[in-house]
Amino acid sequence: MLKKPAETMRDVHPLIRDRWSPRAMDASKPVSKDDLISVLEAARWTASSNNVQPWRFIVATADRPEAHAKALEGFNVRNQRWAKNAPVLIIVLARKVTDDGAANGPAHYDTGAAVAQLVIQATALGLSVHQAGGIDKDKIRTSYNVPDDTDILVAFGLGYQADASVLPDDLAEREKTPRARKSLSDIVFNDTYGEKMMF
Ligand SMILES: Cc1cc2nc3c(=O)[nH]c(=O)nc-3n(C[C@H](O)[C@H](O)[C@H](O)COP(=O)(O)O)c2cc1C
Numbered sequence: 001m002l003k004k005p006a007e008t009m010r011d012v013h014p015l016i017r018d019r020w021s022p023r024a025m026d027a028s029k030p031v032s033k034d035d036l037i038s039v040l041e042a043a044r045w046t047a048s049s050n051n052v053q054p055w056r057f058i059v060a061t062a063d064r065p066e067a068h069a070k071a072l073e074g075f076n077v078r079n080q081r082w083a084k085n086a087p088v089l090i091i092v093l094a095r096k097v098t099d100d101g102a103a104n105g106p107a108h109y110d111t112g113a114a115v116a117q118l119v120i121q122a123t124a125l126g127l128s129v130h131q132a133g134g135i136d137k138d139k140i141r142t143s144y145n146v147p148d149d150t151d152i153l154v155a156f157g158l159g160y161q162a163d164a165s166v167l168p169d170d171l172a173e174r175e176k177t178p179r180a181r182k183s184l185s186d187i188v189f190n191d192t193y194g195e196k197m198m199f
Pocket residue numbers: 019020021022079130131132133134135154179
């Protein structure tokens with residue numbers, strides 16, 4: 001199976017080094033209930049501002065074909081081409097208010113952190129995640145009756161990586177694209193914003 005380990009200046013944990021976002025997923029290999037619960041637990045135990053825990057997840061598994069098809073409809077057409085093979089589809093939402101009804105500014109930040117934890121746990125279990133910002137939020141809001149105090153952020157496919165040949169040709173080609181990142185000097189500053197820290 002295609003691997004794309006991160007090239008780093010110093011060692012990082014193998015789960016971080018080896019995680020990447022394949023679009024090719026094995027539609028014939030379900031994710032066990034235990035593993036699904038594990039990844040959701042990893043998200044649940046994320047730190048959040050005032051422990052508000054704003055993250056919400058809508059989970060659809062391929063063993064419930066109608067539910068899976070409904071979640072797939074939430075992806076835009078481009079993303080549906082790969083997401084259909086993912087045995088688990090998850091829509092990520094962030095509740096913008098606390099249980100007391102006060103505005104919760106860090107809701108998006110905390111929810112992103114929860115997804116990051118989920119992704120690392122998935123990697124530890126040999127699973128892959130591919131996230132998609134390309135979703136139809138209006139459709140999701142209507143079809144799942146999402147309340148106004150909750151933002152729809154992203155959706156993702158969870159499953160076992162498959163050979164790129166399961167993808168349409170253009171996506172199979174993109175699967176081979178090297179992973180790239182800005183350098184640390186571009187994103188880490190010293191005394192003033194923009195003053196690059198040199199490594
Ligand atoms: C919030 C978010 C939105 C994304 N949206 C899409 C998307 O709509 N379609 C897609 O094919 N990939 C999408 N991706 C995948 C990114 O393109 C991918 O994570 C990025 O290129 C880095 O690659 P890596 O995850 O393999 O390191 C998204 C990733 C994130 C985190």
